[in-house]
Amino acid sequence: MDWKLMVSKKILKIENLKTYFDTFAGLVKAVDGISIEVREGETLGLVGESGSGKSVTALSILGIVPRPGKILGGKIIYKGENLLDKTEKDLQKIRGKEIGYVFQDPSTSLNPVFSIADQLTEVIMRHQNISKKEALEKAIELLKLVEIPDPEIKIWTYPHQLSGGMKQRVAVARALSCQPSLLLADEPTTNLDVTIQAQILNLMKNLKDKFGMSMILITHDMGIVAGVADRISVLYAGRVCETADTKTIFHHHLHPYTNALLKAVPSLALRKEKLAVIPGTIPNLIEPPSGCRFHPRCEYAQAICSEEIPPLEEVEPEHYVACHRAKELTLEVPFRSEKL
Amino acid sequence: MSDRPFLEVKNLVKHFPISSKGVFFKKQVGVIHAVDGVSFSVDKGTTLGLVGESGCGKTSTARAILYLDPPTEGEIYLDGEDIKAIFKSKKKSEVLRLRRKMQYVFQNPYASLDPRMTVADIIIEPFTIHKNVPKSEWHNKLYELLELVGLEDYHAERYPHEFSGGQRQRICIARALAVDPQLLIADEPVASLDVSIRAQILNLLKDLQDKLEMTYLYISHDLSTVRHICDRVAVMYMGKFVEVAETDELFDSPLHPYTQALMSAIPVPDPELTKGRRIVLPGETSSPINPPPGCRFEPRCIYAKEHNCVEKSPKLVDVGNGHLVACEKAQ
Numbered sequence: 001m002d003w004k005l006m007v008s009k010k011i012l013k014i015e016n017l018k019t020y021f022d023t024f025a026g027l028v029k030a031v032d033g034i035s036i037e038v039r040e041g042e043t044l045g046l047v048g049e050s051g052s053g054k055s056v057t058a059l060s061i062l063g064i065v066p067r068p069g070k071i072l073g074g075k076i077i078y079k080g081e082n083l084l085d086k087t088e089k090d091l092q093k094i095r096g097k098e099i100g101y102v103f104q105d106p107s108t109s110l111n112p113v114f115s116i117a118d119q120l121t122e123v124i125m126r127h128q129n130i131s132k133k134e135a136l137e138k139a140i141e142l143l144k145l146v147e148i149p150d151p152e153i154k155i156w157t158y159p160h161q162l163s164g165g166m167k168q169r170v171a172v173a174r175a176l177s178c179q180p181s182l183l184l185a186d187e188p189t190t191n192l193d194v195t196i197q198a199q200i201l202n203l204m205k206n207l208k209d210k211f212g213m214s215m216i217l218i219t220h221d222m223g224i225v226a227g228v229a230d231r232i233s234v235l236y237a238g239r240v241c242e243t244a245d246t247k248t249i250f251h252h253h254l255h256p257y258t259n260a261l262l263k264a265v266p267s268l269a270l271r272k273e274k275l276a277v278i279p280g281t282i283p284n285l286i287e288p289p290s291g292c293r294f295h296p297r298c299e300y301a302q303a304i305c306s307e308e309i310p311p312l313e314e315v316e317p318e319h320y321v322a323c324h325r326a327k328e329l330t331l332e333v334p335f336r337s338e339k340l
Numbered sequence: 341m342s343d344r345p346f347l348e349v350k351n352l353v354k355h356f357p358i359s360s361k362g363v364f365f366k367k368q369v370g371v372i373h374a375v376d377g378v379s380f381s382v383d384k385g386t387t388l389g390l391v392g393e394s395g396c397g398k399t400s401t402a403r404a405i406l407y408l409d410p411p412t413e414g415e416i417y418l419d420g421e422d423i424k425a426i427f428k429s430k431k432k433s434e435v436l437r438l439r440r441k442m443q444y445v446f447q448n449p450y451a452s453l454d455p456r457m458t459v460a461d462i463i464i465e466p467f468t469i470h471k472n473v474p475k476s477e478w479h480n481k482l483y484e485l486l487e488l489v490g491l492e493d494y495h496a497e498r499y500p501h502e503f504s505g506g507q508r509q510r511i512c513i514a515r516a517l518a519v520d521p522q523l524l525i526a527d528e529p530v531a532s533l534d535v536s537i538r539a540q541i542l543n544l545l546k547d548l549q550d551k552l553e554m555t556y557l558y559i560s561h562d563l564s565t566v567r568h569i570c571d572r573v574a575v576m577y578m579g580k581f582v583e584v585a586e587t588d589e590l591f592d593s594p595l596h597p598y599t600q601a602l603m604s605a606i607p608v609p610d611p612e613l614t615k616g617r618r619i620v621l622p623g624e625t626s627s628p629i630n631p632p633p634g635c636r637f638e639p640r641c642i643y644a645k646e647h648n649c650v651e652k653s654p655k656l657v658d659v660g661n662g663h664l665v666a667c668e669k670a671q
Contacts, residue, residue, distance in 0.1 A: 049534040163624055193393035193561065195621045198605040202620055220535060223564075223607025227618070246611045264539040265609050266564040274546070275539035275568065281504045282534070 011182055011214045012038040012061070017074035019053075019060045026286035030056045030069070032238035035312060038182065043208065043215040045229030045246070047222065047261075051282050052235040054218045055104075058184045061216075062099060063091045078182070097127040100175030102204075104187040106167035110159040116143075116170055117155045120177060127178045142173040146203060165196035169203070176207060183208065183215045189224065201228055222265050226250060234258050237283050237293040240312055244319040251333055254315060254326040257294045263334045276334075292324065300325055344420055345381035346555050347405070347523060352378045352414035354400045354579075358629070372628050374400040375411075376579035379656075382572075384522075387549065387556040389570030389587070391563060391602070395625060397579040398559045402525045405557070406444055418442060418523065440470055443516035447528040449508035453500040459486075459511055460496040466518040485514040488551075490544060506537035510544065517548070525557045530565060542569055563606050567591055575599045578628060578636040581656055585663040595659065595670035598637050635667070643669045 019031040031053040038044045046054045059065045061076055063083065076083040078098070083091065095101075103109035111119060120139035121132060130138075136155075143151035146169040159167055168188060175183055185204065189197040205228055208215050217228055225232055226246065233243040234257065242255040253259060263276035280297045283289050289296050295305035304324050312322040323329075354375040359366040375397040382388045390398045404411040407427045416423040418441060426434050446452035453462060463482050467473045473481050483493055489510040500508055509529060516524060526545065530538040542565060549556060560566050566573055567587060574584040575596065583596040594600045604619040623640045632638050635649040644650070647668040654666045665671060 049536060165624060194563075194605040195393060195601060196624065197607075198618055198620050201607075202618070221607055222535070222609035226609050226611045227607055250609065250611055261535060262609060264536045266539070266542070266568045274543055277539045277543060278536035281506065281537070 009040045010037050011040050011079060012216075013075075013077045014057070014061070015075040015077070017057065017060055017076065018072045019056050019065055019069055020072050021069045023068060023286075028285045029238055029288060030285060031060065032285075032288070033074070034235070034238070034240055036233050036240065036243065038214050038216060040214055041212055042230040043205075043217055043228055045225035045232040046216060046218045046235060047220065047225055047232055048235035049220055049261075049282055051237070051285065053238040054220075054235055055186055057235075058101070058186050058216065058218055061184065062095050062101060063088075064095075093127075096123050096175075096180070097178040098180055098182065100178070100180035100183045102168075102171050102175045102183065102185040102188045105191050106164060106171045107159065107191075109171055110167055112159055115156055115158055116162075119170070120155070120174055123174055123177045138177070139173075142177055143170070145176070145207065146170070146173045148173075164192055165199060168192060168196075168200055172200070172204060172207070176211070179211055179213075181213060183213050184218070185215060186218045187220070188217075190219070190221075197224075204228075222262060234261070237288055238285060239293060240320070240322060241294070242319075242321050242323075243312070248319055252319075253331065253333070254319070254321045254329070255323050256298050256300050256325075256329065256331065259331040259334070260297075265334075292322070300329055344417075346384040346419055347382040347557070348415075348417040349381070349401075349405065350379050350415040350417075352401060352404055352416065353412045354397070354404045354409065355412045370629050373579050373631050374628065375404065376631070378414075378576075378579070378581055380574055380581070380584065382523075382555055382557060384555055385549070385553045386571040387558050387569055389566040389573040390557065390559045390576060391561065391566055391573055392576035393561055393602075393625060395578075395628065396576045398561075398576055399527055400579075401576075402444070402527055402557060402559055406439075406442060406525065408444075436470055440472060440519040441521055442523040442525065443519065443521040445509070445512050445516050445524065445526045445529050448532050449505055449512050450532070452512055453508055455500055458497055458499055459491075462500075462511060463496075463515050463518055466515065470519050472519055481518070485517055488517065488548070489514045490540075504537070505533050506540055509533065509541050513541075513544065513548070517552075520552075521554070523555045523557065525559070527559045528561070529558075531560070531562065538565070545569060563591075563603060575602065578625060578631055580636060581664070581666065582637065583663075583665050583667075584656070586661070589661060589663055595663070595665045596637075596667045597641050597643055597669070 014034060014036050017031055017034045021028040021030055034053060034057055048054050060071055065071060071084060117136060117139060120142060121135040124135040124138050140151045140155055143155060148154050148166060148169055189200050192200060219225055229246050231245045232249045234241045236257050241257045242253060249258060260278045264278055266275060278297055283293060291306040291308050292310050295301040310322045310324045312320050315321050315326055352375055356372040356374055357368045358370040358372060360369045378401060392398050403409040405416055407423060423438060426438055460482055463485055464478055467478055482496060486495060491510055530541050533541060546569060558569055570587050573587050573590050574581050577598050583599045594603055601619045601621045621640050626632055626639055634651050634653050638644045638649040649668055654668050656664045656666045657671050658664055
């Protein structure tokens with residue numbers, strides 16, 4: 001255990017967050033009692049399959065959950081203040097300034113009819129009391145920071161003139177424009193090629209260290225969090241299964257879902273004849289399974305698992321697990337550090 | 341059967357013309373070099389993986405083989421038959437016979453199924469075109485196919501929107517199998533699926549290959565899935581093969597600098613392994629309209645300065661054990 005993690009301050013603490021979507025088909029419990037925390041200067045990885053509530057959690061933090069979604073319970077405490085008590089006007093001062101956001105798809109998160117200069121100066125001028133000329137200089141600085149070649153020329157281009165990797169760099173620059181304390185990155189590299197993905201991940205990591213930001217990295221790729229995150233929360237069907245530091249999640253995890261997820265990832269180091277499969281599919285969140293939401297797909301499920309919701313308990317220092325059988329199970333750890 | 345490989349592609353070229361938008365005349369102003377002289381062969385019952393980043397020509401190669409986009413140049417032999425000659429003869433029965441031999445599974449199961457057809461309609465449609473199954477047998481064969489891909493009988497009457505991504509991909513595979521193909525081209529079949537579902541589909545493809553002795557051409561940008569399913573792997577960069585080798589050989593000792601970078605860039609789900617092993621390539625893929633004259637990887641390559649790669653275009657050379665590399669340094 002890293003001693004720095006133990007003493008550092010919490011910048012964000014989410015307690016029992018509930019975000020539901022009231023649709024025609026029924027009430028979708030997208031986020032149903034998620035509790036996570038982010039400490040100063042650290043990167044928290046939020047991992048889960050689609051529909052596990054990763055993105056909705058991030059949108060809830062900024063208070064931009066799309067309709068018909070509503071936050072129905074819980075607390076989001078950012079630097080000691082509950083964001084859910086704030087008015088829209090107060091939140092606008094926080095969005096983009098205190099908390100930056102990098103969306104998944106750079107080709108839809110940038111506005112196609114405005115130049116890069118417009119899109120960057122808009123954010124800068126909104127939060128900082130400076131002239132357009134100064135804002136433009138700042139924007140060029142930002143493009144230099146995210147390693148875009150010829151920033152003085154590139155700033156006058158439109159999003160369609162840039163490649164996917166370059167667009168994502170602009171999106172990162174926009175998120176960093178007011179030097180936020182917390183950066184939310186929602187699958188920032190999913191749409192990019194592997195070599196470009198490596199560039200963007202490196203860039204984000206360096207900038208995070210440079211500015212001393214905290215970061216929440218949302219992804220479904222266990223490989224990405226392994227390299228970037230300090231701690232990881234594994235989500236399943238709107239709840240947290242397990243939270244611990246990265247090494248613990250990979251080598252000493254206690255939740256059967258974490259185990260199954262890691263086993264299903266094709267590994268470069270081992271060539272197995274068959275991949276381990278998690279039977280079944282992700283549950284419907286209108287009528288989620290009773291008790292532990294993973295029990296219908298869990299090979300260790302017992303009667304208690306379908307009856308009682310397992311609480312998220314601290315089984316070891318800094319290692320939280322929501323499983324009735326966490327203490328008795330011995331899970332086979334799929335990855336050992338064999339060299340490639 | 342002779343010892344000829346099942347699928348043989350020789351010097352395949354696919355160029356897409358770019359036209360200027362004239363009012364009366366369309367003038368060709370350039371050409372996109374999607375595939376530029378690719379040769380390979382696949383033995384019966386084995387899997388060749390085509391790997392590369394987006395825009396490198398993987399899908400164009402596959403579509404040219406199926407004659408969905410006729411190749412600009414080159415020869416393709418399937419089971420000893422010249423595909424180009426048969427498609428050019430335009431005899432419908434011959435063309436259909438060839439199409440029965442090779443089928444395609446598309447990348448996105450959300451786009452490749454008609455939302456207004458039931459699963460039964462979707463899977464039976466090939467029978468109505470190819471007439472390979474007598475009408476009285478249609479339903480038996482339909483249920484047989486559903487079972488083969490791990491779906492239930494009652495799924496037949498449902499529409500695609502009622503299924504999850506993994507199940508839809510199973511439907512696509514069942515549709516491809518309806519004509520008993522010998523070659524299956526799978527174009528990123530798991531790219532749009534979740535990890536837990538991905539493993540299910542990859543296992544299914546492996547089982548089907550064992551059961552039906554099919555030959556696969558597996559296209560992907562994800563090297564980790566390729567390692568699981570392929571016997572041989574070809575790495576593509578800007579329309580050319582840079583390295584071809586047996587899977588284990590390629591993963592254990594990649595020789596081309598691009599393959600090395602590609603492998604190091606894959607996020608490995610192990611925190612101790614990831615630190616410090618990543619080679620980050622500078623820059624981006626060059627434009628396929630004006631590809632670099634020499635080695636196409638030269639602008640991004642760290643070894644380029646030592647070997648005069650700007651002028652010389654390296655050829656694929658066998659360095660032993662059927663390991664082919666196109667690089668001055670590696671040779």
